[in-house]
Amino acid sequence: MLTDMLVGATVYIVTGYTDMRKGIDGLSIIIEGKLGQDAYSKSVYLFCGKSCSKIKALVWDGDGFLLLYKRLDNGRYR
Numbered sequence: 001m002l003t004d005m006l007v008g009a010t011v012y013i014v015t016g017y018t019d020m021r022k023g024i025d026g027l028s029i030i031i032e033g034k035l036g037q038d039a040y041s042k043s044v045y046l047f048c049g050k051s052c053s054k055i056k057a058l059v060w061d062g063d064g065f066l067l068l069y070k071r072l073d074n075g076r077y078r
Helices: 002-006 024-034
Strands: 010-013 043-048 054-060 065-071
Touching: 024 043, 024 054, 024 065
Parallel strands: 010 043
Antiparallel strands: 043 054, 054 065
16 A cells, blocks of 8 residues: 555655654645645655654655654664
8 A cells, every 4th residue: 555655756855864853744844845845745755863763754645644754773874
């Protein structure tokens, strides 16, 4: 189901550090204000925390936002 939704989606990696306490509303403000993108588009936006061990993804699935969060036990994202 998730993979079907993401087929053909554009992936944006938001550079810099993002406050990982932000939720859907805070991240969508970054997408629209800072990036000048439409948060309701068929795109995936990736945000990384300062420790580089956490990542959040925000996706519009047609009737609501999907917020994915992953924390690595070992290692860091580059």
